[in-house]
Amino acid sequence: MSEAAIRLKMSHISKSFGGVEALRGVDFTLRRGEIHALVGENGAGKSTLMKIIAGVHSGFDGDMLLDGKPVHFRSAREALAHGIGMVHQELSVVPQLTVAENVYLGVQPVTGFGAVDWASMARGAREQLKKLGLELDPRITLGELPIGIQQLVELSRVLFSGASIIILDEPTSALSPPEIERLFRSLRKLRDAGNSIIFISHFLEDVLTIADQITIFRNGRKVVTHAVSPEIDKAWIIQRMIGKGHEELESSYLGDVALASPKDAKTVLEAQGLSKAGSFEDVSLTVRSGEILGIYGFMGCGQIELARALFGKMKYDKGSVRVDGVARRLSNTAHAAGAGIAYVPESRRSMLFHHEPIYKNTSIAILDRLSKLWLKPDAERAIAAKHIERLSIKTPGTEALLGNLSGGNQQKVGVAKWLTFLPKVLILSEPTRGMDVGAKEDVVKIVRNLRDQGVGILVISTEPETVLSLADRIMVMRKGIVSQEFANETISKDRLLAAA
Amino acid sequence: MTASSEVKTARQSPSDWFRNRLSNIAPFLTLLFLVVFFSFASSSFVSFGNLQNILQQVSITGIIAVGLTFVILTAEIDLSVASVANATGIVVAFFTLQDESVNIANVPLAGGIAIILALGTCLALGGITAFGVTKIGIPSFIMTLAMLQICDGISAMLVRGQIAYNVPSLVGILGADSIFGIPWLVLVAALALFIGHVVLTYTRFGRYVYMVGGNREAAEYSGVNVKLIIAAVLMISAFCSGLAGMLGVAYFGSAQQNEFGTYLLDAIAAVVVGGTSLFGGRGGIGNTIIGLFVLGVLNNGLDHVNIDSFLKILIRGLILLAALIINIYAERLRVSRSVSH
Numbered sequence: 001m002s003e004a005a006i007r008l009k010m011s012h013i014s015k016s017f018g019g020v021e022a023l024r025g026v027d028f029t030l031r032r033g034e035i036h037a038l039v040g041e042n043g044a045g046k047s048t049l050m051k052i053i054a055g056v057h058s059g060f061d062g063d064m065l066l067d068g069k070p071v072h073f074r075s076a077r078e079a080l081a082h083g084i085g086m087v088h089q090e091l092s093v094v095p096q097l098t099v100a101e102n103v104y105l106g107v108q109p110v111t112g113f114g115a116v117d118w119a120s121m122a123r124g125a126r127e128q129l130k131k132l133g134l135e136l137d138p139r140i141t142l143g144e145l146p147i148g149i150q151q152l153v154e155l156s157r158v159l160f161s162g163a164s165i166i167i168l169d170e171p172t173s174a175l176s177p178p179e180i181e182r183l184f185r186s187l188r189k190l191r192d193a194g195n196s197i198i199f200i201s202h203f204l205e206d207v208l209t210i211a212d213q214i215t216i217f218r219n220g221r222k223v224v225t226h227a228v229s230p231e232i233d234k235a236w237i238i239q240r241m242i243g244k245g246h247e248e249l250e251s252s253y254l255g256d257v258a259l260a261s262p263k264d265a266k267t268v269l270e271a272q273g274l275s276k277a278g279s280f281e282d283v284s285l286t287v288r289s290g291e292i293l294g295i296y297g298f299m300g301c302g303q304i305e306l307a308r309a310l311f312g313k314m315k316y317d318k319g320s321v322r323v324d325g326v327a328r329r330l331s332n333t334a335h336a337a338g339a340g341i342a343y344v345p346e347s348r349r350s351m352l353f354h355h356e357p358i359y360k361n362t363s364i365a366i367l368d369r370l371s372k373l374w375l376k377p378d379a380e381r382a383i384a385a386k387h388i389e390r391l392s393i394k395t396p397g398t399e400a401l402l403g404n405l406s407g408g409n410q411q412k413v414g415v416a417k418w419l420t421f422l423p424k425v426l427i428l429s430e431p432t433r434g435m436d437v438g439a440k441e442d443v444v445k446i447v448r449n450l451r452d453q454g455v456g457i458l459v460i461s462t463e464p465e466t467v468l469s470l471a472d473r474i475m476v477m478r479k480g481i482v483s484q485e486f487a488n489e490t491i492s493k494d495r496l497l498a499a500a
Numbered sequence: 501m502t503a504s505s506e507v508k509t510a511r512q513s514p515s516d517w518f519r520n521r522l523s524n525i526a527p528f529l530t531l532l533f534l535v536v537f538f539s540f541a542s543s544s545f546v547s548f549g550n551l552q553n554i555l556q557q558v559s560i561t562g563i564i565a566v567g568l569t570f571v572i573l574t575a576e577i578d579l580s581v582a583s584v585a586n587a588t589g590i591v592v593a594f595f596t597l598q599d600e601s602v603n604i605a606n607v608p609l610a611g612g613i614a615i616i617l618a619l620g621t622c623l624a625l626g627g628i629t630a631f632g633v634t635k636i637g638i639p640s641f642i643m644t645l646a647m648l649q650i651c652d653g654i655s656a657m658l659v660r661g662q663i664a665y666n667v668p669s670l671v672g673i674l675g676a677d678s679i680f681g682i683p684w685l686v687l688v689a690a691l692a693l694f695i696g697h698v699v700l701t702y703t704r705f706g707r708y709v710y711m712v713g714g715n716r717e718a719a720e721y722s723g724v725n726v727k728l729i730i731a732a733v734l735m736i737s738a739f740c741s742g743l744a745g746m747l748g749v750a751y752f753g754s755a756q757q758n759e760f761g762t763y764l765l766d767a768i769a770a771v772v773v774g775g776t777s778l779f780g781g782r783g784g785i786g787n788t789i790i791g792l793f794v795l796g797v798l799n800n801g802l803d804h805v806n807i808d809s810f811l812k813i814l815i816r817g818l819i820l821l822a823a824l825i826i827n828i829y830a831e832r833l834r835v836s837r838s839v840s841h
Contacts, residue, residue, distance in 0.1 A: 313720065337723025350717040355781065356710075364711055365722040367704050375702055417722065 004032040006068075007165060007196050008053065013062035015048055022048040023060070024220045030165065035187060035197045037207040037228075040217030040241055041440075046200050047089065049217075050167045053198075054086035055079030085163030089170045089200075093154050095143025100125035102142050102153050107161070128156045133182035146479075147300030148175050152183070159186060166190065167198045172206050173299055173462065184210050202463065204234045216240045258490045261472040265289045267325070268456035269341070269425045271310065274319035279305035280480040283319075287425060287456040292447065294471025295460045297500050302480035304346065307429050307460045311343040312336035324424050337365065340424035344415055346433060351414045354403035358395060358413060359384035361402050365417045387416035391446065408439040415446060426450060427458045432466045444469055464493050476500050522830040527775045527790045530823045534794060538801035545804045552683075558796035559689035560585075560748045562788075564767040566696040567740030569788045570733040572771050573700070574713045575780025576633070576640040578737045582764035583651035584625050585745030586757070590655045592618035592671060592746045593664040593755035604662050611668030618746055619739070625651060626738025630731035640734070648764075655757050664755040667746070675750020685747055692740065697785035709733060713780025770795050773823045777831065794823060 008030040015023040023045045030036055038046040051057045053064070055073030064071055066082060073079040076086070093102050100118075101108070103125040109117040125138035132152050142150055155171055172180045187197055187210060201207050207214060208228060216223040216237060223240045226232060269287040274280065280302035287293045297303045308314040310321065312330035321328050323339040330336045336343070342365070345351050353361055363370065363380040370376055370383075384398040391412045395405055402410060418426060428447065432440045447470055451457055459470050467474055474486040476499040484499040538545040564581050571578045594606045595614035609617070625647065632643040667675070674684045700706035711719045712729045720726050744763075749755040774791025776783025798819055802812045 311721075332725060332727065333720045333723050334725035334728070342723075343721055345721050350715075351721050352718055353711060353714045353781075355714055360707070360711070364707075364719070364724065367707060371704050373703055373705075375704055375707055 004034065006030070007032050007066070009063075009065040010049070010053070011063045011065075013049060013052060013060055013064070015052065015057060015060040021220050023052075025062075026217075026220075026222045028215065028222065029225070030196050030198065031213075032196055033191055033194050034212045035191050035199055035210055036213040036215065037211035038198060038200045038215050038217065039202075039204065039207055039237060040223075044217035044241075045220040046217045047169055050086060050169060050198060050200065053079070053165075054084055054167055056086075080161075080163065083162070083164040084167070085158040085161050085165070086167040087155055087158045087169060087171060089173075091147070091150055091154055093142055093150050095141070095150070097142060098139050099129070099136065099142050099145070099153055100138035103128060103138070103157050105157060125156075128160045129153065131160070131186055132156055133179070148179055148298075151175060152179060155183065159190065164194070165196045165198070167200075169200045170202065171199070172201060172203055180206065202465075204237055207237070208232070208234070218243060257468045257492070259471065259473055259487055261291045261487060262288055265291060265454075268323065269310070269458070270322040272320045272322075274306065274309060274316050274321070276302075276305060276309060276314065276316045278480075279314075280309075280477070283477075283482055285458075285475060285482075287458055289424075289454045289456050290451055292451050292457040292459055292470050292472045294467035294474045295458065295477060296464060296467040296474060296496055297462065297477035299462050301477045301500070303460045303462075303477045304429055306477070307343070307427050307458065310336070310458070311341055311427055313343070341427065342418035342423035342425070343427045344418070344429065344431060346430035348407065348410050348414060351417075352402055352410055354401070356402060357399045358388070358393075358402055358405075359398040361413050362387050362417045362420070366420050369421055383420050384416075387413075387419065391416055391442075411439070412442070415443075419450075422450070422453060422455055425456045425458065427460070429460045430462065430466075431459060431470075432461070432463065440466075440469075464496050468493060468496065522833060524775055524787060524790075526826045526830040527773060527787065527794060527823065530773075530826060531790055531794045531797065534797045534801060534819075538797065538804060542801065542804035545801055550800065550804075552686075554793075554796040554800045555686045556683050557800060558770075558792045559683070559685045560744045560751065561763060561766045561770055561795065562689040562792050563692045563744035563747070564741050564763060565770045565788050565792060566692045566785065567733075567737030568767050568771050569696060569776060569783070569785055570700070570709055571640075571737045572713075572768075572776055572778060573709050573780055573783060574730055574733050575716070575778070576730060576733070577768075577778075578629070578640065578644045578734060579764060580625070580629065580644040580647035580651055581737060581741040581767055582760040582762075583648040583655070584622050584738050584741040585748060585763060586760045587625065587651040587654045587658075587745070588618050588622040588742035589745035589749035589759070590658050590664070590755045590757075591621045593667055593749055594658050596664075596666045596668055598664050598666050602662060602664055604659060604664055606664070611670060614668050615671065615746070619742055622738045622742025622745070623735060625742075626735040629738065630734040633734060634727040634731045640730075652757075659756060661757070665753065667750050667755070671746050672750045675747035676753070685751055688743075688747060692743070693785055693789060696788075700784055705729075705732070710781055713777075713782075715781070766795060769820055773820060773827070775827050775830075782831075 006029055010026065010028040013023050013026045013028070014021070026045065026049060028049060040046050048057065052060050055076045055078050058074045071082065073082070094105065100121045104121050109120050109124070111117045122138045129136065129138070129152070132155065134149065134152055142153060151171070152175070155168070158166060171183065175183065191197055199207065199211060211228050213225060214228055214232070214237070215225040218241060265288040267286050268289045271283060271285050274283045283306055285293065295303045295306070305314060309316040310330065312333045312335050315331070321330055323341060328335065328339045330339070353364070359381045362384045370379055381398045387393065388395060388398065393409050393412050395409065402413060405413065431443050431447065447457060447459070459467060461467050474491065474496065475482050476484045476496065478500055544550065564585060568578055568581055592614050594604070595609045595617055596611070597608035598604060598606055629643055629647050632638045633640045674688055677684055700709060708719070708724055708729050711724060712726050716726055745760065748760060752759060770791040771788050772778060772791070773794050774783065774787035774789070776787045798816060802816060
């Protein structure tokens, strides 16, 4: 391949958030007409670098040259004006608006009178979506469509916006194989027309299929940039991605994982025919004491709703739940907690109190056991101090406000609040999302330790590695139903993905 | 005990300490400023008698504000407090023997029973509000607005434009008599504030109130029965309002319609000016006490200085606005500090 012109050159880029260094002296070069993949663990810095390029993060150290000219974008709008468009990991569509309105968000065509040109909007949206293989009425409200289609609608907005540098952050996470294939066809067409595409993904198969160049990040540093060629395979990438000395994690990425669950331990959680209209249907499951059941599925397959229903956060329409052999009506979270179920939700914001000190965060779930009427703050502080030591939480002390802790340490506090009195059932939703390798290993250790103490654990995740590295038994969900179950056998990531 | 000696406490610099307390200090400085200002502006402001006046003037607002503090700490609101007070005051008079000149179809009962019926009424009204908010899911702003109308309606139906004067003797003593020169009303308000403070600070329920207001979702995910807590604070608010309503009727010397008109805004202002956040989770009875004094000193002080009485209303509003602006900036300083840490 001849050396094409350099579109974007970043040198010595550093960026930190509140004392945590997200990027340290990173160099990055993007050429005309290439698809450049970025890979790395969560928290490795790839999204941060992309957000700098797209103008989302305006404060950083280092130089950025666009077509040889120094630039420093203060906003995403400014970056877009320079032809740089980004599709973020979190969907940023407006579910209440129609498909066409979402495709033309912020750039609605107008008629000569200044009114919105609905007809040309519908026509344009229909044509754009057709290129991605979507045949649908652009006047439908977007929120009524499956999450994969919503992702495609968002992709089309940026892909056909005329941007010449397109950044895609995890674009395939909610897409089915045929949808991915159509997306790749569009990407290749855009590349061949001279556009540059940056493609961030956890799915290394996708990366190897679509990318021309690959850059690997680890802990805020760039490890290597390399052209994709036959000698590069998944093992090569993974080694550079997670570094040495993480064989256990590596096997969950790469090799086959042997599943083994305890046979005669008693069942601590049993659900029969649980249904919730629009979320999941006729789900039955059992979790034994000392067993980790993993539930894997693409985003929006109903697994998070299922977890919430099992904790009383969401009402189910049909079915029954038994905890430790006793039938329970989980009508609210207090009932579920009282029955011995603990829950760690997927986002830190929804499980922690940022303006409160650590000791109040670790005691909130067990206050009813600590005191009937009067609070016992000394006992609460002693418990917090014990957790800080056991989980090596980095903080000046039990009185420190939770908001002053780093993300990984906050996550540990979120788990710690259930560890004082062991629950019968622990439900973990996306327990390793957004964590670096070290923190992931800590979580794996904590969870296995709890399992060995006899807790029945349910792990719910959209990341196959998380499920594979933790689970003794795996259930796969697809579009709200359990599509397959793996137990007492060896399983690879490929088989897991194929079942979803 | 070795366990507690191992507990580390966070080291805080004095400036951090000050910044963290700023949302409590700012209302206090406002109060100090008002006191100093009125002391210079009026010769009659500083006196023991006037202090007693101020205390008495804020007592009814204070009892209402105790319950309202609970509600606002959970990030809900209760707009029905003054109307619940009015209705409860009228109920207690309705069940008391009135003079023949009072043309009300009332039902005279023993004093104790009248009081129990009145307290039962305000708890029932609070229960309806709690049911609407937690079971049906009506936002508290709207639900209590409806309850405001309902209570005004009950008041109107019972007195039909008339005025009742008699209340049970216990209510009369607590509302209008003094002991050793201190009005019982002030003592009841002080007791209510004290109990409110103890419950919020030292009990498990109080902690739940703060946590539900601080992050409702996190409280729910921690297994806290959020709806039960919200139902409870709405009931507490109705009970406090009812108590204030009965004593208020004795204090005013009459039970009639629209008698508590200004108390809704005064109670909300006292809670919020004191530094309790309308977004929940921050503040407390200590703040409410400061807020009550700011309001009391302001209302009383303006009567001692010689300005146009029509202008006073405007000045009062402007000073309240200034106090709120100071609070917001104090809070913002604290938050930005803790986030950028």
